[in-house]
Amino acid sequence: MTTSNKDLKICNKGHKYYKSTDCPTCPICEQERKPENGFLALLSAPARRALENNGITSLQQLSKYSEKDILTFHGMGPASLPKLRSALKEEGLSFRD
């Protein structure tokens, strides 16, 4: 064995990156996806599904809803609201009143 078992991988966009696992996720693509979908990664799986099931996959879409609306989604809990609020704030957005 060598001191490093990381393999050089190239994703289908041509990014080169090193990964030691079989995980095919390219960190550069992940980074590029962030502004749009990053906030979904902050949430628990049920909360994330609750938004996706209601067609909310971006902060812009999220900002069209009030906190009350969001809480009526099946799977969404109050614990997720602070995360959503701060994610919106970072983009200069907020929940609808």
Ligand SMILES: [Zn+2]
């Ligand atoms: Zn990539």
